[in-house]
Amino acid sequence: MAGKVKDEILYDHNHDGIDRRGFLKCMAWAGTGALCVMSGGVLKSYSLSRLPELSPKEAMGELSFVQISDSHMGFNKPANPDVAGTLKAAVNKINALSAAPEFVLHTGDISHLSKPEEFDTVDQILKGAKPQDVFYVPGEHDVLNDDGKQFLERYGKGSKGAGWYSFDKKGAHFIGLVNVLNLKAGGLGTLGHEQLEWLEDDVKRLKHSTPIVVFAHIPLWSVYPEWGWGTEDSAVALAYLKKFGSVTVLNGHIHQVMQKVEGNVTFHTACSTAFPQPEPGKAASPGPMKVPAEQLKSVLGITDVNYVQGQHALAVVDSTLA
Amino acid sequence: MRRSVSIAVLVAALVTGMGTIAMGQNHFLAGAQEKPAATEVKIDNFSFGPATLTVPVGASVTWTNRDDIPHTVVSTDGVFKSKVLDTDEKFTFTFSKAGTYPYFCSIHPKMTGKVVVQ
Numbered sequence A: 001m002a003g004k005v006k007d008e009i010l011y012d013h014n015h016d017g018i019d020r021r022g023f024l025k026c027m028a029w030a031g032t033g034a035l036c037v038m039s040g041g042v043l044k045s046y047s048l049s050r051l052p053e054l055s056p057k058e059a060m061g062e063l064s065f066v067q068i069s070d071s072h073m074g075f076n077k078p079a080n081p082d083v084a085g086t087l088k089a090a091v092n093k094i095n096a097l098s099a100a101p102e103f104v105l106h107t108g109d110i111s112h113l114s115k116p117e118e119f120d121t122v123d124q125i126l127k128g129a130k131p132q133d134v135f136y137v138p139g140e141h142d143v144l145n146d147d148g149k150q151f152l153e154r155y156g157k158g159s160k161g162a163g164w165y166s167f168d169k170k171g172a173h174f175i176g177l178v179n180v181l182n183l184k185a186g187g188l189g190t191l192g193h194e195q196l197e198w199l200e201d202d203v204k205r206l207k208h209s210t211p212i213v214v215f216a217h218i219p220l221w222s223v224y225p226e227w228g229w230g231t232e233d234s235a236v237a238l239a240y241l242k243k244f245g246s247v248t249v250l251n252g253h254i255h256q257v258m259q260k261v262e263g264n265v266t267f268h269t270a271c272s273t274a275f276p277q278p279e280p281g282k283a284a285s286p287g288p289m290k291v292p293a294e295q296l297k298s299v300l301g302i303t304d305v306n307y308v309q310g311q312h313a314l315a316v317v318d319s320t321l322a
Numbered sequence B: 001m002r003r004s005v006s007i008a009v010l011v012a013a014l015v016t017g018m019g020t021i022a023m024g025q026n027h028f029l030a031g032a033q034e035k036p037a038a039t040e041v042k043i044d045n046f047s048f049g050p051a052t053l054t055v056p057v058g059a060s061v062t063w064t065n066r067d068d069i070p071h072t073v074v075s076t077d078g079v080f081k082s083k084v085l086d087t088d089e090k091f092t093f094t095f096s097k098a099g100t101y102p103y104f105c106s107i108h109p110k111m112t113g114k115v116v117v118q
Helices: A002-008 A048-053 A055-059 A084-096 A116-126 A149-155 A194-206 A234-240 A293-299 B003-033
Strands: A034-039 A042-047 A063-068 A103-106 A132-137 A164-169 A172-176 A212-216 A247-251 A258-260 A265-271 A301-308 A313-320 B038-044 B047-049 B052-055 B060-065 B088-096 B099-104 B114-115
Touching: A063 A084, A063 B114, A132 B060, A149 A234, A172 A194, A194 A234, B038 B052
Parallel strands: A063 A103, A103 A132, A172 A212, A212 A247, A247 A265, B038 B060, B052 B114
Antiparallel strands: A034 A042, A034 A313, A063 A301, A164 A172, A258 A265, A301 A313, B038 B047, B060 B088, B099 B114
């Protein structure tokens, strides 16, 4: 798949082999492992097996962090009866990175059934990761039965509303959004009026050159609305981010890697550390994909994101657990 | 005199007849409550089957989650709301009033269905 990326460049504005406006389609199926480096708001991607070919500067930058997603602690069915084991494998992978990432982003579905012991297990496993700071946003599996009360108590310290917040790291502005609450019949993920107002206000003070990283559970772009893989009011949120030169949107939920570039915005979804889901429309439903045990770790993974300060570049690396 | 007797008989017959109808209805309702019609909705592959279920007043409907992923059964109008249903877990609701009851899975809102009670 990585070899295909070059073919999809429609017009090379900057003569750097990257098409800013066009569609950089890197549907690296979980298992192939994709490394993506963003430059000037555009993502470059490499397959994991090509990591050694990268210069340390390209691979590291000045800020690096890791995205993990969809741990689904408590899930115990085929194809993965050991989601704790595969999360530990992700942590080992994080700890094996040549330079320890600054922090970890978890893009939701920490638990499978919102049970306290499921959250406890994840917390315990992530304590073993070198980066001690973990930033969370809830998935729909984390807010079952209580509209997210427990999630807020555990992870929502200092957050606003249903758990949204922002923070700055080395010149980049990170925004955690919640789009899994108050879902309407027949609808998609929802951010809601209150959160959108907050977002508009949050980014008002920022310089246009500030790199923005938005993370939320359900994709903020229409991956496949037929399966609910999109967010109703994400266009409003993205409109507030239009003025920025570099915007990266990190999501989970769909348990597979997908990327696309739209103008200044690069969208990216991460693998699950628990179980894979089928390609959009390629199965009767988005239920767990059952794969042979020996293949499982190749379809689960972590995402490693590097930000090079001053160049406004972000690198998104997807590595599988195999 | 004769006439008034026949009116009285007629009235009596009418009252009795109405009573019988009313009793019949009562009997039917009581019967339905004692032994609800077996009505099942299966949750398979992220969908409710059947998507539209028609039942008599007083029927109890049971939803069974046969997916590997948890789902919920939530009335769009707030009439009923299940806890999260893990694999093979069930939720039952008894419909005592006629009407159309749309519902959805609050975790996967693309999943919708309705129960028509008549």
